[in-house]
Structure formats: structure tokens, C-alpha cells
Amino acid sequence: xxxxxxxxxxxxxxxxxxxxxxxxxxxxxxxxxxxxxxxxxxxxxxxxxxxxxxxxxxxxxxxxxxxxxxxxxxxxxxxxxxxxxxxxxxxxxxxxxxxxxxxxxxxxxxxxxxxxxxxxxxxxxxxxxxxxxxxxxxxxxxxxxxxxxxxxxxxxxxxxxxxxxxxxxxxxxxxxxxxxxxxxxxxxxxxxxxxxxxxxxxxxxxxxxxxxxxxxxxxxxxxxxxxxxxxxxxxxxxxxxxxxxxxxxxxxxxxxxxxxxxxxxxxxxxxxxxxxxxxxxxxxxxxxxxxxxxxxxxxxxxxxxxxxxxxxxxxxxxxxxxxxxxxxxxxxxxxxxxxxxxxxxxxxxxxxxxxxxxxxxxxxxxxxxxxxxxxxxxxxxxxxxxxxxxxxxxxxxxxxxxxxxxxxxxxxxxxxxxxxxxxxxxxxxxxxxxxxxxxxxxxxxxxxx
Amino acid sequence: xxxxxxxxxxxxxxxxxxxxxxxxxxxxxxxxxxxxxxxxxxxxxxxxxxxxxxxxxxxxxxxxxxxxxxxxxxxxxxxxxxxxxxxxxxxxxxxxxxxxxxxxxxxxxxxxxxxxxxxxxxxxxxxxxxxxxxxxxxxxxxxxxxxxxxxxxxxxxxxxxxxxxxxxxxxxxxxxxxxxxxxxxxxxxxxxxxxxxxxxxxxxxxxxxxxxxxxxxxxxxxxxxxxxxxxxxxxxxxxxxxxxxxxxxxxxxxxxxxxxxxxxxxxxxxxxxxxxxxxxxxxxxxxxxxxxxxxxxxxxxxxxxxxxxxxxxxxxxxxxxxxxxxxxxxxxxxxxxxxxxxxxxxxxxxxxxxxxxxxxxxxxxxxxxxxxxxxxxxxxxxxxxxxxxxxxxxxxxxxxxxxxxxxxxxxxxxxxxxxxxxxxxxxxxxxxxxxxxxxxxxxxxxxxx
Ligand SMILES: Cc1cc2nc3c(=O)[nH]c(=O)nc-3n(C[C@H](O)[C@H](O)[C@H](O)COP(=O)(O)O)c2cc1C
Ligand SMILES: Cc1cc2nc3c(=O)[nH]c(=O)nc-3n(C[C@H](O)[C@H](O)[C@H](O)COP(=O)(O)O)c2cc1C
Numbered sequence: 001x002x003x004x005x006x007x008x009x010x011x012x013x014x015x016x017x018x019x020x021x022x023x024x025x026x027x028x029x030x031x032x033x034x035x036x037x038x039x040x041x042x043x044x045x046x047x048x049x050x051x052x053x054x055x056x057x058x059x060x061x062x063x064x065x066x067x068x069x070x071x072x073x074x075x076x077x078x079x080x081x082x083x084x085x086x087x088x089x090x091x092x093x094x095x096x097x098x099x100x101x102x103x104x105x106x107x108x109x110x111x112x113x114x115x116x117x118x119x120x121x122x123x124x125x126x127x128x129x130x131x132x133x134x135x136x137x138x139x140x141x142x143x144x145x146x147x148x149x150x151x152x153x154x155x156x157x158x159x160x161x162x163x164x165x166x167x168x169x170x171x172x173x174x175x176x177x178x179x180x181x182x183x184x185x186x187x188x189x190x191x192x193x194x195x196x197x198x199x200x201x202x203x204x205x206x207x208x209x210x211x212x213x214x215x216x217x218x219x220x221x222x223x224x225x226x227x228x229x230x231x232x233x234x235x236x237x238x239x240x241x242x243x244x245x246x247x248x249x250x251x252x253x254x255x256x257x258x259x260x261x262x263x264x265x266x267x268x269x270x271x272x273x274x275x276x277x278x279x280x281x282x283x284x285x286x287x288x289x290x291x292x293x294x295x296x297x298x299x300x301x302x303x304x305x306x307x308x309x310x311x312x313x314x315x316x317x318x319x320x321x322x323x324x325x326x327x328x329x330x331x332x333x334x335x336x337x338x339x340x341x342x343x344x345x346x347x348x349x350x351x352x353x354x355x356x357x358x359x360x361x362x363x364x365x366x367x368x369x370x371x372x373x374x375x376x377x378x379x380x381x382x383x384x385x386x387x388x389x390x391x392x393x394x395x396x397x398x399x400x401x402x403x404x405x406x407x408x409x410x411x412x413x414x415x416x417x418x419x420x421x422x423x424x425x426x427x428x429x430x431x432x433x434x435x436x437x438x439x440x441x442x443x444x445x446x447x448x449x
Numbered sequence: 450x451x452x453x454x455x456x457x458x459x460x461x462x463x464x465x466x467x468x469x470x471x472x473x474x475x476x477x478x479x480x481x482x483x484x485x486x487x488x489x490x491x492x493x494x495x496x497x498x499x500x501x502x503x504x505x506x507x508x509x510x511x512x513x514x515x516x517x518x519x520x521x522x523x524x525x526x527x528x529x530x531x532x533x534x535x536x537x538x539x540x541x542x543x544x545x546x547x548x549x550x551x552x553x554x555x556x557x558x559x560x561x562x563x564x565x566x567x568x569x570x571x572x573x574x575x576x577x578x579x580x581x582x583x584x585x586x587x588x589x590x591x592x593x594x595x596x597x598x599x600x601x602x603x604x605x606x607x608x609x610x611x612x613x614x615x616x617x618x619x620x621x622x623x624x625x626x627x628x629x630x631x632x633x634x635x636x637x638x639x640x641x642x643x644x645x646x647x648x649x650x651x652x653x654x655x656x657x658x659x660x661x662x663x664x665x666x667x668x669x670x671x672x673x674x675x676x677x678x679x680x681x682x683x684x685x686x687x688x689x690x691x692x693x694x695x696x697x698x699x700x701x702x703x704x705x706x707x708x709x710x711x712x713x714x715x716x717x718x719x720x721x722x723x724x725x726x727x728x729x730x731x732x733x734x735x736x737x738x739x740x741x742x743x744x745x746x747x748x749x750x751x752x753x754x755x756x757x758x759x760x761x762x763x764x765x766x767x768x769x770x771x772x773x774x775x776x777x778x779x780x781x782x783x784x785x786x787x788x789x790x791x792x793x794x795x796x797x798x799x800x801x802x803x804x805x806x807x808x809x810x811x812x813x814x815x816x817x818x819x820x821x822x823x824x825x826x827x828x829x830x831x832x833x834x835x836x837x838x839x840x841x842x843x844x845x846x847x848x849x850x851x852x853x854x855x856x857x858x859x860x861x862x863x864x865x866x867x868x869x870x871x872x873x874x875x876x877x878x879x880x881x882x883x884x885x886x887x888x889x890x891x892x893x894x895x896x897x898x
Contacts, residue, residue, distance in 0.1 A: 074636030187523025
């Protein structure tokens with residue numbers, strides 16, 4: 001059997017791209033459950049592994065200290081529906097599709113989060129995934145009683161302890177604790193449900209959880225840390241890693257590095273799936289695809305894109321001249337996005353204004369062409385050690401997912417590198433990942449890279 | 450037009466009653482979405498106003514300092530799925546039914562909760578409700594980094610500020626802030642989205658929310674406080690009040706008191722709906738209903754009921770002799786339940802063991818009989834100033850809801866005291882409640898009783 005790639009869909013519970021919502025084909029259904037449910041059906045028809053929702057807990061104000069540019073241009077942080085009820089409503093209309101929501105360890109409590117995902121995992125029959133983030137915006141800290149955010153190393157230290165507690169809570173019911181013996185009666189065996197009695201630096205949690213062990217053992221864990229601490233965290237805890245690269249070469253070196261790091265943490269590198277982000281534009285001919293990409297590009301207001309880039313880098317880009325290149329800067333935010341942006345700025349000689357447009361309408365990996373050309377590009381990355389599959393972003397929702405599913409997916413299937421039927425019933429099974437035994441958190445949190 | 454009663458269904462996202470799960474007709478589907486979705490369909494067929502989920506964030510260990518009695522007997526706190534994804538999945542299969550989840554102000558943050566309910570309100574088309582609790586178990590505090598819980602007055606002070614912040618966040622987008630002008634472009638009008646800049650004793654929150662104002666203005670707010678502070682809180686903030694009474698007389702006096710209190714807080718008493726809890730048992734004949742009630746009663750293990758009563762009263766009942774009456778005790782927990790239990794203990798001369806059985810299989814209001822007799826009882830309470838409607842509990846799920854909907858609802862409809870069609874499209878409209886104007890929180894939080 002040839003190795004198969006995995007596909008995730010990166011859906012925004014809001015307008016997402018500052019040009020996307022302006023397209024005639026874009027549907028402004030961000031506040032309607034049916035909008036997400038229809039995309040879920042499309043993705044399940046296309047045999048996607050999972051749908052993924054990013055998140056942020058503020059309207060970012062990193063551009064000029066104001067939320068205006070986000071709101072005016074419908075940029076990524078302008079409007080974001082809570083992803084948890086969204087994925088619950090998508091689970092209701094699908095049977096196989098995995099469902100991932102982002103929740104920050106910095107502004108939540110482990111009991112709450114462990115319980116939400118355990119509940120979602122049960123309710124969806126083993127399809128829940130948690131994208132673990134530590135957050136990086138001051139505006140988020142200021143919505144949660146802080147004047148400024150904790151520094152990165154504190155955030156990751158807290159995240160490590162958070163995961164340890166979550167693991168203990170998911171394991172607080174043995175797999176066979178629920179007995180349901182009507183006669184005795186014995187609902188659950190008290191000897192198989194354990195207090196966790198965690199007392200650490202950031203959390204003290206007695207347990208047990210009031211939800212039995214999730215069908216997947218733990219929900220699928222996803223991470224996108226880009227700093228050295230972030231990559232360690234991901235190598236230790238993640239089942240799936242998201243990343244964003246401007247070229248195959250940078251994707252390859254990230255891929256190699258993460259797989260090696262996972263091995264040093266005592267994990268089988270096959271048990272970590274790396275799914276770089278792509279935004280293909282598909283057309284009937286190469287020329288038509290390029291035209292389409294240009295049309296979409298035209299609709300991106302440069303300040304809308306720069307506003308989102310400012311929030312991703314956590315750098316106030318409003319202070320730099322628009323018609324010059326962005327100089328090298330200290331980036332407290334997403335290092336990965338900064339590498340990507342530097343690579344593109346150098347390669348294409350962009351001014352800041354052009355970069356804003358580029359970032360707002362960006363096409364990671366530059367997969368623009370016919371369905372066959374896009375499939376070629378994906379196959380090349382996949383077979384050349386750059387990816388275990390991809391996280392599909394689309395220039396506009398929901399149409400972009402329909403096009404990809406109808407045109408690119410069948411070509412990947414024909415080449416034998418993507419499934420035609422789901423392999424299993426849980427997301428872990430479809431991803432080819434082992435169900436963690438009870439106590440697995442212990443091995444992971446003790447591991448040293 | 451005759452005044453119509455309102456009906457809520459009290460569903461437990463777990464076994465609920467320590468006898469209920471042992472009944473042959475009980476379906477152990479607490480971990481499946483379809484279990485809740487089927488109930489949602491039944492309730493919508495029966496034109497219920499809303500489905501309501503209670504909650505607790507621990508497995509209580511108030512009986513003998515151990516969770517064993519809860520787990521062994523499948524008592525109320527043994528297993529509780531997170532109600533938020535549950536109501537999201539019920540929203541997916543219904544169009545009119547209101548959906549209420551309990552979230553504690555003591556262990557959550559206002560940004561998170563305001564956003565969840567705003568999101569649910571949008572996704573469900575205006576059907577979300579929040580049952581506001583302040584929590585009262587030490588075991589809950591110990592899952593959230595505390596050695597012991599805050600005292601009641603601190604909890605309510607925090608709850609008041611929590612609601613103030615939530616109100617500010619729901620109002621942080623003006624009703625017409627989302628513009629979606631593709632040409633300009635103008636996604637949202639920055640002048641109509643406001644920071645909240647709240648700085649208080651318990652919270653500091655910058656805002657704005659990243660979700661537009663909910664369709665209902667605020668989600669429907671529900672409360673069940675029973676202490677004097679709790680009743681003040683409810684009179685100030687609630688649209689709907691839950692309570693639990695052993696007789697019509699005590700329901701009447703609570704009803705009168707709350708409506709008066711609401712008036713002193715400057716609110717129209719008609720804008721607060723009081724829905725006492727009932728657990729009817731319906732049979733083809735009176736005798737058969739009584740038999741059925743007895744059969745169900747037989748299945749209740751006394752310790753299972755006492756374990757839940759211990760948690761509700763927050764009193765370790767394992768230290769009292771089982772074959773004597775419960776003496777008068779100091780009750781840090783739910784005063785309302787204590788009044789109810791005292792009333793029954795005196796009236797029926799129960800020992801603690803008998804009380805445990807009674808509490809575990811309890812039938813508030815004692816509506817046991819034919820469908821006509823039950824309808825008579827409800828009509829009497831409703832027309833005699835004891836209730837604006839009811840919160841239906843059932844001795845076993847999901848069957849109890851089907852029986853009530855098929856047999857009692859048509860009789861209430863025939864008498865003209867219950868709707869045959871939904872009046873509006875949002876929960877507020879069906880409850881006959883005004884949509885709060887932006888800024889309403891200000892009036893409520895400033896009001897003095
Ligand atoms: C593809 C991708 C998606 C991300 N999605 C989110 C997100 O939804 N929410 C968030 O707060 N951070 C998100 N991040 C940021 C990361 O979680 C992480 O904080 C960031 O990469 C900085 O990593 P570092 O903290 O290790 O430097 C994302 C990063 C990447 C590369
Ligand atoms: C019918 C009813 C339902 C309740 N449901 C919950 C619940 O789901 N979760 C919870 O923590 N407390 C619940 N409570 C407790 C109340 O929220 C409140 O804490 C309790 O009545 C004590 O009130 P007090 O704090 O004003 O004394 C309920 C109380 C009643 C009477």
C-alpha cells in the first residue's frame with residue numbers, strides 16, 4: 001500500500017481574509033450554523049481527515065494600537081465565532097470528519113478544557129481534536145485581567161503543566177470504569193475512577209473528571225509552535241503539527257527538524273503528522289488560475305493584510321513607511337510567519353504596502369494552476385519529505401473547499417496518495433495514530449529533548 | 450387571549466437520578482449526541498419553550514468525603530457531560546426549541562462565557578439561554594486551584610460584576626455595527642464597535658467582544674438562587690427563575706416574594722418567568738400511576754439519594770443515624786432544597802434512610818396520576834399564582850419526556866393554557882420577553898432592591 005497523505009481544512013469562523021469576503025462567490029454566513037454544516041458535508045464527501053478552526057480571544061489592536069483596521073477591512077481578527085459550539089454543530093451532520101478547535105492554555109483552566117474536549121470526543125464518537133495555543137497578543141491578556149501577557153517561557157511552562165493536568169484528568173476514569181450493572185447496582189466502579197490530586201506551579205486540581213475517558217484516549221492534539229520552545233512543546237505533545245512555509249525547501253527543513261526532535265523526546269516520528277498550510281487557486285487552465293488569483297489579490301486592501309501581519313508578528317507595522325521594504329525586526333509573535341514573510345519580501349522585492357496585499361491574499365507554497373498542476377505540486381511536497389499531508393486554506397469560503405474537493409481530491413485519489421474511503425471510525429484511526437494508553441501523559445511530560 | 454404557561458425540560462447530561470438509569474425503559478445514551486437530539490425533537494414536537502441543563506464542575510464528595518456513593522449509584526453528580534456542546538448539537542436538529550446551559554461565574558471568565566453564549570445565540574438563531582450559578586461545592590473549588598471555596602457573599606459579588614462585564618461585552622457591538630459593504634470596503638463600522646475598558650474588583654476586561662451583538666440582545670438569563678442574596682441576584686438579572694417546592698403553598702409564597710423583589714429592582718414582574726420544578730408520573734389510571742411511581746421508587750438506593758442530598762445541602766449526611774429523622778442543620782448549600790426536604794420530612798415522618806430514597810426518586814409537587822389529573826394539577830398551580838409555567842423533570846430519560854409530550858401537552862393545549870404553535874422565532878419571543886436594548890446591563894447592575 002502506498003503511503004497516503006492527510007488533509008485538514010482550515011476554516012475561519014469569521015471573514016478570515018480581508019479580500020475574501022468581498023468576492024461575489026463568498027457567502028457571509030459566519031454567524032449561521034448551516035454555513036459550517038454545509039462545509040462539513042463537503043469536506044466529508046471529499047474524505048478530509050479533519051476541519052480545523054484557529055482562534056483568538058480578542059479583536060487585535062496591534063496595528064496602530066487600534067482595532068479599526070481589523071474591523072473596517074474584515075481582517076482575520078475582526079469577528080471570530082467561538083469554535084467549540086461550531087464544531088459541535090458540524091459533528092451533528094457528519095460521521096467521519098475530525099473536528100478541531102483552538103483553545104489557549106493561557107486563558108483557560110485545565111478542568112474546563114479537558115472536560116469540553118472529553119465531552120466533544122464522546123458526543124462525536126471519537127472525532128475531537130484540540131489545537132493547543134499559548135496566545136501571543138497583548139489585547140488577549142487585557143481581556144483576561146492582565147495588563148500585559150506573560151512572557152513566552154512562562155506561557156509554555158504553564159502549557160506543559162496544563163497538558164499534564166489534562167492528561168491526568170482524561171485518565172482519571174479507567175477505560176472500563178463505567179459498568180452499568182443495573183442489578184447490584186453498580187453504575188461506575190469507584191475503584192476505577194481516581195482523584196488526580198495535582199499540585200503544581202500553575203494549577204492545583206483534585207479531580208476526577210466528571211466525564212469518562214474519551215473514545216480516543218486523548219483527543220487528537222495539534223500544535224503550531226514556531227519558536228524553539230514551541231517546537232519542543234509540539235514534539236512532546238502533538239499528534240499533528242501545523243506550519244506555514246513559503247517554499248518546499250523551508251518546509252523540508254522544518255519537517256526534518258521536527259521529526260528528529262520528536263525522536264529525541266522518545267516518540268515514534270511516524271506518530272507526528274506534519275501538515276503545512278497551503279492556499280491553492282485552481283482554474284480550468286493555468287492562465288485562468290493565475291487570473292483568478294490576481295482578481296482575488298486585487299480585492300485585498302493592503303492595510304487589511306498588514307493589520308493581520310502586525311498581529312501575527314506582534315509588531316506595530318503602522319510605524320514603518322509603506323513604500324519601503326520592511327526592515328529586519330525583532331518578532332515577539334509567530335516566528336514561522338516572519339520567516340515566510342522575509343523569504344517572500346527578499347524573493348519578490350516587495351514594499352510594505354505590497355507585502356500587506358500579499359499577506360492578506362497569500363498563497364503559501366504558490367499552488368496556482370489547473371487541478372492537475374496543483375495535485376502535482378502537493379504530490380511533490382508529500383513525496384519529497386516536506387509534508388505528511390496539508391492544511392488547506394481557501395481564498396474564499398465556502399466555494400474554495402467545493403472546488404478543491406471536486407477537482408483536486410479525485411486526482412489525488414487516482415494517484416493512490418489519498419483515501420477513497422475512511423479507514424477507521426475515529427480521527428486517530430484515520431490519521432493512522434495509536435490510541436494513547438492510560439498514563440501516556442506521564443511518559444510525555446517527563447520526556448526531555 | 451388566555452395567558453399561556455411556559456414549559457422547560459430539565460435534562461440531565463448523565464444518569465441524573467440514582468434509580469432512573471436502572472429502569473428497563475431508561476436508555477444509557479448520556480455520551481451520545483443522538484440521545485440529546487432525539488429528546489430535542491420530542492420537546493419541539495411538544496412545543497416546549499426550552500431544554501435546560503444543570504451542571505456541576507466536579508464529582509461531589511460531600512457524602513463521607515468520597516465520590517464513591519455518587520459513582521456506585523449513578524447519582525446526579527457521577528457523570529456530567531459538558532452542557533455547551535450538548536446544546537449546540539441539539540440546536541442542529543431543531544428550529545424553535547430554546548437551549549439553556551449552566552455555567553458558573555465562580556470558575557470561568559466573563560470574556561469566555563459572554564463569547565460562548567453570543568456564539569450559541571447566533572448559531573441557533575436566537576435560542577440560547579444561560580443558567581447562571583455561583584457553585585457551592587468544595588470539590589468544585591478544588592478543581593480550580595483553591596483549597597476552599599469563596600464565601601457566598603464573595604461569590605455573589607463576583608457574579609454581579611461578571612454579569613456587568615458580560616452585558617458590556619454583548620453591547621460592545623451596536624446592533625447595526627456589521628455593515629458588509631463590499632465596495633468601500635467596510636466590513637464593520639469601527640465607530641459602532643466599542644472597547645469596554647472594564648476595571649473592577651474581580652475583573653479587568655478591555656473588549657470589544659469578537660462576536661456581534663446576540664440576536665436576543667442578551668441570551669435569556671436563568672437563575673435559581675435560594676438565599677436572600679441569591680434572590681436579589683435573580684430579581685436583578687434573571688429572565689427565568691427555577692425553583693423547587695414541595696407544595697403549592699410554598700411555591701406561591703416564593704412566587705409572590707420574587708415578583709415583589711423584581712419590582713423593587715425597577716423591573717416589570719411580567720418580565721420574570723418563574724418555573725418551578727415538577728416530576729410528574731403519568732399512568733393510564735390513577736392507581737397505575739401510583740404503582741409506577743412506587744416501582745421507580747423501589748429502584749432508588751437510599752445512599753444514592755442521600756449522597757445527592759448531601760451535595761445539594763453541602764452537609765455530610767453520612768454522619769447522621771440512618772434510622773432517625775434528620776435533625777435541623779445549618780445548610781451552606783441550597784436553602785430551597787432544604788426547605789423542601791424539611792417540609793416532606795415533617796409531613797411524612799421520614800427517617801434519613803427513607804428521605805434518601807425519597808430525595809433520589811423525588812416528585813416535586815406530587816403530580817402523580819392520569820394525564821388529566823396531572824394537567825389539572827399544573828393548571829391549578831399556574832392559575833393560582835404559584836407559577837408562570839414549569840420545569841419538567843422526568844423519573845427516567847428519554848421516555849418520561851415522550852409520555853408527557855404525548856399525553857399531558859395535548860390536554861394543556863385543549864384547555865387553551867399552552868401554545869399549539871411557537872409564537873416567535875427566538876426564545877425571548879416565545880417566552881414573551883422584551884429584547885433588551887443596548888445598555889440594559891447598566892440599568893440592572895445599578896439597580897438597588
Ligand atoms: C499555521 C499556524 C496557525 C496558528 N493558529 C493559531 C491560532 O489559531 N491561535 C493562536 O493564538 N495562535 C496560533 N498560531 C500561533 C502559534 O500557536 C504560536 O503561538 C506561534 O506560532 C508562536 O510560536 P511560539 O510561541 O513558539 O513562538 C498559529 C501558528 C501557525 C504557524
Ligand atoms: C432548581 C434548582 C436548580 C439548580 N441547578 C444548579 C446547577 O445546575 N448547578 C449549580 O451549581 N447549582 C444549581 N442550583 C443551585 C443554585 O444555583 C444556588 O447556588 C443554590 O440555590 C444556592 O443558592 P444561594 O447561593 O442563593 O444560597 C440549583 C438550584 C435549584 C433550586
